[in-house]
Amino acid sequence: MIRINLLPFRAARKKENIRRQVSIFLLSLVLVVIVASWFNYLLSDKIKSLDNQIKETKAQVEKYNKINKEIADIKKKLDILKRKIEVIKSLDLTRKAPVELLDDMSRLLIEKRMWLTGLEEKSGNVKVVGIALDNPTIAEYMTRIEASLKYVDIKLLTINQDTSVKGLQLKRFDIRFRKAPLKDQPK
Secondary structure, three states: OOOOOOHHHHHHHHHHHHHHHHHHHHHHHHHHHHHHHHHHHHHHHHHHHHHHHHHHHHHHHHHHHHHHHHHHHHHHHHHHHHHHHHHHHHHHHHHHHHHHHHHHHHHHOOOOOEEEEEEEEEOOEEEEEEEEOOHHHHHHHHHHHHHOOOEEEEEEEEEEEEOOOOOOOEEEEEEEEEEOOHHHOOO
8 A cells, every 4th residue: 555645745735825824914915005005195185185275265365354354444434435425415504504594584574574683593493583563473474484394393482562663663572493304394
């Protein structure tokens, strides 16, 4: 009978298995390193692109912040100009107010029957002092003032007999009223 010594074959087979396992381990390790390097490259590229986007966005934000600041400055200047225009308009309206008041009072007078001796206006309150021939003339004058719709709260404060002119018994009167708000005045 022939005897075959299988021991060296088993040892060679065992060495071959160990070498195969080591090579599979090393190939697996190399493959893991390659895959990890590839993911690292992808992630670092993504990080770089996101960093660039952040820089661009910050630059745009700075640019728009400057623009917003300029817009805010312009709005402040516009508000100041609007306030100045309103002041000018109110000054223009109040500049004409005394002339208009005097014109209104002279148009409302009953000619040759009454005369004004005083006209005073303070913050919308008007005081008219005058002389009339009789009481119905004063009443007619008050009715005219009320009908003009530019004045409200017409009140007759006093009527006194005035004998300063010889032979005539004149009536001295004192009327007070307020200017109507601008929206109620006819144009």
